[in-house]
Amino acid sequence: MTESLSRIKEMLKIAIPLRDADLVFYPALFNAEESDRWMAELTEAIAWQQDQMTIFGRVLSLPRLTAWYGDPGKSYTYSGITMTPTPWTEGLLALKARVDAISGVTFNSVLLNLYRDGNDSVGWHSDDEPELGQNPVIGSLSFGATRRFSLRHKFNKELKHQLGLTSGSFLLMQGTTQHYWQHHIPKTKRCATPRINLTFRIIH
Known part of the structure; x- marks a missing residue:
């Protein structure tokens, strides 16, 4: 890491002091202009789909793309859904370079989620699937509407x-974050605009 990038990293980051976790938050990794541009590009360029999962014998559509x-x-x-990777786009590689x-x-x-409005959500879960390995590193990048990210300790x-x-x-x-904590994005009536979340991962 270059000296200038190291200084930027220290200026941007906020350590979140939670027991049994290692969380670092960067509130403005991308500025407003960059964020708006990426939100528009990802909305159009990504091959979005709506997957389904089976819960207690019922087939339900995921409440997001x-x-x-x-x-x-x-x-x-995850959740009984197997996803085969689509090749990286130039845009996603540029975002990955910044995140890396x-x-x-x-x-x-990277798993991308498009929350079309406040009716879209994701339930309580941990990102602890076997292919992520021990102590997985998850990088979560957000564009668009602000959504509440809730965490709760498992024990x-x-x-x-x-x-x-x-x-x-x-x-x-x-x-150890994924071993001890769950997280979710709840539904909300206060949000009428979309949000895109990219969770970068390492598959072993």
Whole structure:
């Protein structure tokens, strides 16, 4: 990492002090102009789809649109859904380069979620699937509407935290975070505009 990038990283980051977790938040990794441009480009350029999952015998559509991009062979399975990677676009590679530089790791895949409005959501879960390996590193990049990101400890129900994921922000989750914490994006009537979230991952 260059000296200038190191200084920028230290200026931008906010460490979130949670027990059994390693969370670093960058509220403005991308400025407003960049964020608006990326929101528009990703909305149009990504091959969005609406997957389905089966819960207690019922087939339900996910309350959001998704896409999976990455290196060849880096498939990912969650909630009974197996996703085969679409090859990286030039835009996604540019975003990955910024995220790789700020996080100090090299991601090989990304799950994109398009929350069309406040009716779209994701339930409580941990990103702890076997292909992510031990102590997975997850880099979460957001564009568009601000949505509330809630966390709760798996074993101590009194430990909770909330964070507003603003446009251009980046949340780095690493260490034992996925072992001890769950997170979700709840529905809200206060949001009528879309949000795109990219969660960069390392598939082993």
